[in-house]
Amino acid sequence: MATDTVTPTPHATGKPTEARHATAETASRTTVKVRALSREFDGRGVLHDINFDIRDGEFVALLGRSGSGKSTLLRILARLDDEYTGTVQAPKRPAVAFQDSRLLPWKKVLANVMLGLPTRGVDGTETRARAEEMLAEVGLTDHAKAWPKTLSGGEAQRASLARALVRRPELLLMDEPFGALDALTRLRMHQLLRTLRQRHRPALLLVTHDIDEAILLADRVLVLTDGVLSLDLDIPFPVVGRRRRPGFTELRDRLLEELGVADDDR
Amino acid sequence: MVTIDEALVPGTDDRFARKRRKRNGKSATALIAQRAAGPVALLLAWWIVSATGLISERILPTPVAVFEAGANLIGNGELATHLLASAQRAGTGLFFGVIVGVLLALVTGLSRVGERLIDPNLQMLRAMPILALMPLAIVWLGIGETMKVSLVALGVMFPIYLNTHAAIRGADARFLDLAATAGLNKLQLIRHVTIPGALPGFFTGLRFSVAIAWLVLVVAEQTNATSGIGYLMTRARGLSQIDVIMVGLLVYAVLGLASDALVRIIERKVLSWRLTR
Ligand SMILES: Nc1ncnc2c1ncn2[C@@H]1O[C@H](COP(=O)(O)OP(=O)(O)OP(=O)(O)O)[C@@H](O)[C@H]1O
Ligand SMILES: [Mg+2]
Numbered sequence: 001m002a003t004d005t006v007t008p009t010p011h012a013t014g015k016p017t018e019a020r021h022a023t024a025e026t027a028s029r030t031t032v033k034v035r036a037l038s039r040e041f042d043g044r045g046v047l048h049d050i051n052f053d054i055r056d057g058e059f060v061a062l063l064g065r066s067g068s069g070k071s072t073l074l075r076i077l078a079r080l081d082d083e084y085t086g087t088v089q090a091p092k093r094p095a096v097a098f099q100d101s102r103l104l105p106w107k108k109v110l111a112n113v114m115l116g117l118p119t120r121g122v123d124g125t126e127t128r129a130r131a132e133e134m135l136a137e138v139g140l141t142d143h144a145k146a147w148p149k150t151l152s153g154g155e156a157q158r159a160s161l162a163r164a165l166v167r168r169p170e171l172l173l174m175d176e177p178f179g180a181l182d183a184l185t186r187l188r189m190h191q192l193l194r195t196l197r198q199r200h201r202p203a204l205l206l207v208t209h210d211i212d213e214a215i216l217l218a219d220r221v222l223v224l225t226d227g228v229l230s231l232d233l234d235i236p237f238p239v240v241g242r243r244r245r246p247g248f249t250e251l252r253d254r255l256l257e258e259l260g261v262a263d264d265d266r
Numbered sequence: 267m268v269t270i271d272e273a274l275v276p277g278t279d280d281r282f283a284r285k286r287r288k289r290n291g292k293s294a295t296a297l298i299a300q301r302a303a304g305p306v307a308l309l310l311a312w313w314i315v316s317a318t319g320l321i322s323e324r325i326l327p328t329p330v331a332v333f334e335a336g337a338n339l340i341g342n343g344e345l346a347t348h349l350l351a352s353a354q355r356a357g358t359g360l361f362f363g364v365i366v367g368v369l370l371a372l373v374t375g376l377s378r379v380g381e382r383l384i385d386p387n388l389q390m391l392r393a394m395p396i397l398a399l400m401p402l403a404i405v406w407l408g409i410g411e412t413m414k415v416s417l418v419a420l421g422v423m424f425p426i427y428l429n430t431h432a433a434i435r436g437a438d439a440r441f442l443d444l445a446a447t448a449g450l451n452k453l454q455l456i457r458h459v460t461i462p463g464a465l466p467g468f469f470t471g472l473r474f475s476v477a478i479a480w481l482v483l484v485v486a487e488q489t490n491a492t493s494g495i496g497y498l499m500t501r502a503r504g505l506s507q508i509d510v511i512m513v514g515l516l517v518y519a520v521l522g523l524a525s526d527a528l529v530r531i532i533e534r535k536v537l538s539w540r541l542t543r
Binding site: 094163 | 443
């Protein structure tokens, strides 16, 4: 799969993607299956006939300009919105990391991470240990007993990520979770995400504005343009050292072009 | 001149709230002096006009006379007796009013049917001045304790209900989404999201309620009471003891301030997560 040439395989909307995946990895199961998905707000179409799959453990990045419908799609997969047409198959309880950290201000950080999980008995002890471990992994051990309002933006975002991951979800949905972070923290979060992914292998959908982030992390990139899935592209690179791969820049340009942006700096 | 402290918009980053307060603490004595200047000047003016006989002592007794009357009432235990009677009424009324107000707010806040059935009635009732109900309350409940406590409870209930109801209804939709993705059931949602989120609204209501409790009590105690600060003042009026009336007024003022401060302290404890120290 790791070829050194970029082989973009754009798919027209509506065309199933299974055939391609079947050749890439036979007998893999799908975590998410979306068919003919459309969503309107007050008669205005926001998503039009969306079709795609996410396989078990696959990392898919979703790119798209502001207002293209990314969050709308993510909310539907998260089962927060059921007023759509078409069919959506997704795990019953995907974990979600929202764009804002969305920590409940009246719960300490550890309690936020454990929200909705058992807190009593044997299960409680187990989830508490797991939550503490997860906080350690995102570097927040010292803040476990802190109020969310005392956290910095990056710390809050990491707590939110810990809350999503401690559930060991089959599917993890992330809506621009690193948007508000500085470049250094962002790199640390990327590293963290890679590590955690290797350990838990959830299927992952990451909404992002950052093309580099998409290419560096994902197995596959989807581009949403005005509510239409205009590009569905495998990233033909091995997990590490992507930036130095020949073909990286071409792929980057291809995506920029798809998003309607020209990079003057090339 | 805009100092850096003022330029920080309050509430944008609560983490700095405490530091800001600390730096202001340097000039705390000066601030207290400024705040005290007004009342001290008023007291002085009172003393001058009454002691010089500019206003007759039968209309405005001197501060010393009022102080002596107060000391006398404390000495013979009368003040304590009446204070206790008043505090008991206020406390009981507050207790029941808060419970009923919170229960109604929960019903109307958590169920649309409950809201449609109950809320319009309460919105209509609240337009009525509570003290206008006194004649009716006397006919229905008599002139005893039940009437007084019920009136206080009714007066207390409205601010609690209105503020708590609005807080529950105004719950942050983002947190409701979060609760759904975290898989909280209805009860967990109420416990972990709805109620903590509505607490600030509840406390706003509680502070109004405490003020209203005293207000209703003042009036209720002036009709057919045999105990309480209000009774003490009514009796003094009959005996033309203006100094005692003024002692009563001061006691009410102190009670109002003290109970408000108490609620604030509790609020700060319970809502410590807001970090607005
Ligand atoms: N509840 C709603 N009611 C009406 N219109 C909505 C609603 N939610 C989203 N929309 C509209 O749907 C379109 C897509 O919104 P969405 O939030 O999915 O965009 P997005 O791709 O996530 O954008 P961004 O990158 O800026 O977050 C927008 O035009 C938005 O105005
Ligand atoms: Mg969005």
